Amino acid sequence: EVQLVESGGGLVQPGGSLRLSCAASGFTFSDYWMHWVRQTPGKGLVWLSRIHGGGITTSYADSVKGRFTISRDNAKNTLFLQMNSLRTEDTAVYYCVRSRFYYYHMDVWGQGTTVTVSS
Amino acid sequence: DIQMTQSPSSLSAPVGDRVTVTCQASEDISNYLNWFQQKPGKAPKLLIYDASNLETGVPSRFSGSGSGTHFTFTISSLQPEDIATYYCQQFDNLGHTFGGGTKVEIK
Numbered sequence: 575e576v577q578l579v580e581s582g583g584g585l586v587q588p589g590g591s592l593r594l595s596c597a598a599s600g601f602t603f604s605d606y607w608m609h610w611v612r613q614t615p616g617k618g619l620v621w622l623s624r625i626h627g628g629g630i631t632t633s634y635a636d637s638v639k640g641r642f643t644i645s646r647d648n649a650k651n652t653l654f655l656q657m658n659s660l661r662t663e664d665t666a667v668y669y670c671v672r673s674r675f676y677y678y679h680m681d682v683w684g685q686g687t688t689v690t691v692s693s
Numbered sequence: 694d695i696q697m698t699q700s701p702s703s704l705s706a707p708v709g710d711r712v713t714v715t716c717q718a719s720e721d722i723s724n725y726l727n728w729f730q731q732k733p734g735k736a737p738k739l740l741i742y743d744a745s746n747l748e749t750g751v752p753s754r755f756s757g758s759g760s761g762t763h764f765t766f767t768i769s770s771l772q773p774e775d776i777a778t779y780y781c782q783q784f785d786n787l788g789h790t791f792g793g794g795t796k797v798e799i800k
């Protein structure tokens with residue numbers, strides 16, 4: 575079964591850091607682009623970042639560029655999102671997402687992990 | 694950045710009705726558009742890719758059309774299990790942008 579399981583969410587103070595992980599299983603992880611997408615409470619979806627299967631090519635939304643870093647460990651089938659300088663507006667559910675056909679079609683989503691930025 | 698304007702933001706229709714959602718891109722995106730369904734408390738699910746292709750396993754009452762800047766998502770006969778929020782999403786070499794969502798309810 576193809577599965578993505580996020581972890582690492584929690585409560586953090588403004589200005590703090592957090593590292594999210596996403597464990598992938600059921601498919602050849604290194605063959606796929608991966609993404610992080612977030613959703614604020616009661617609001618819509620916002621794409622944050624993506625990374626090529628080989629881990630070399632990355633892209634970021636302007637809202638997180640310079641603060642968040644996406645990376646992957648293909649030997650451990652794990653995707654990461656390092657989040658620094660967190661702000662209250664970063665409070666959201668964070669989803670790990672697989673895409674097929676390059677980065678075009680987001681076809682597998684994790685269940686999400688909740689990040690709360692508050693003092 | 695490409696902006697995606699989705700309308701309406703919510704709608705209510707009887708079971709069996711035809712439901713249509715539109716998505717307008719701020720510039721030409723060819724057919725680089727997907728549609729997702731999100732049920733409460735769940736992750737989004739891909740329904741339509743490349744504007745008009747039905748994802749495997751998705752009921753045929755769902756369909757998509759359009760290209761360039763104007764796109765349409767249709768449920769041909771609304772069912773109780775279709776209660777959800779639907780999102781369009783564009784993708785390009787810079788990133789991805791979601792529309793604001795359309796919450797679909799049963800009247």
